[in-house]
Amino acid sequence: EVQLLESGGGLAQPGGSLRLSCAASGFTFSSYTMTWVRQAPGKGLEWVSSISGTGGTTYYADSVKGRFTISRDNSKNTLYLHMNSLKVEDTAIYYCAKDGTDGTPWGQGTLVTVSS
Amino acid sequence: EIVLTQSPGTLSLSPGERATLSCRASQSVRSNYLAWYQQKPGQVPRLLIYGASSRVTGIPDRFSGSGSGTDFTLTISRLEPEDFAVYYCQQYGNPRTFGQGTKLEIK
Numbered sequence: 001e002v003q004l005l006e007s008g009g010g011l012a013q014p015g016g017s018l019r020l021s022c023a024a025s026g027f028t029f030s031s032y033t034m035t036w037v038r039q040a041p042g043k044g045l046e047w048v049s050s051i052s053g054t055g056g057t058t059y060y061a062d063s064v065k066g067r068f069t070i071s072r073d074n075s076k077n078t079l080y081l082h083m084n085s086l087k088v089e090d091t092a093i094y095y096c097a098k099d100g101t102d103g104t105p106w107g108q109g110t111l112v113t114v115s116s
Numbered sequence: 117e118i119v120l121t122q123s124p125g126t127l128s129l130s131p132g133e134r135a136t137l138s139c140r141a142s143q144s145v146r147s148n149y150l151a152w153y154q155q156k157p158g159q160v161p162r163l164l165i166y167g168a169s170s171r172v173t174g175i176p177d178r179f180s181g182s183g184s185g186t187d188f189t190l191t192i193s194r195l196e197p198e199d200f201a202v203y204y205c206q207q208y209g210n211p212r213t214f215g216q217g218t219k220l221e222i223k
Contacts, residue, residue: 035212037161037214044202044204044214044215044216044217045153045155045161045204045206045214045217046214047206047211047212047213047214050210050212059210059211059212060211061211062117062211095160095161099208101163101166101167101170101172102172102173103162103163103164103172103173103174103175105160105162106160106161107160108160109160
């Protein structure tokens with residue numbers, strides 16, 4: 001069974017940092033592009049970042065470019081999102097997702113709250 | 117970046133009726149890399165349609181997608197009570213973007 005399990009969310013101060021993790025299982029992790037999507041409370045979905053299977057290609061939304069870094073460790077089947085210079089508007093549930101057309105369920109998400 | 121505009125913002129219909137949701141892109145979507153997601157309250161979004169018109173395995177055939185270029189449509193042929201939810205379109209060229217969502221509510 002394919003599973004994605006996010007962790008690392010919590011409360012951070014504006015200007016602070018957090019590192020999110022997504023542990024993957026049930027598929028060949030290194031074969032798939034992986035993505036982070038976030039959803040602010042009561043709002044819509046926002047694509048954050050994607051990384052190719054090898055980790056050699058990354059993409060970012062303009063809203064996080066220069067502050068967030070996506071990475072992966074294929075030996076540990078784990079996806080990361082390093083978040084620096086956090087802003088109040090980064091407050092959201094962060095989901096990790098596996099690319100593909102099989103409809104693999106996203107993870108349940110991890111809540112990041114940025115507040116002083 | 118490609119901006120996706122969904123309409124209407126809210127659609128009020130009754131079970132058994134047909135629902136038509138629109139997603140318009142600010143520029144042509146490459147290779148019809150257009151997907152539709154369903155999100156119910158308190159749940160994780162679920163992929164319904166990819167490639168503009170291909171249904172994910174296990175998704176009921178009352179859901180269908182169509183369109184190309186800049187205009188895309190999600191149609192639900194006969195609404196079931198469990199279909200009332202928020203629907204998002206997404207283009208998955210890079211950078212990716214989502215539409216703002218259409219809330220399908222019971223009339």
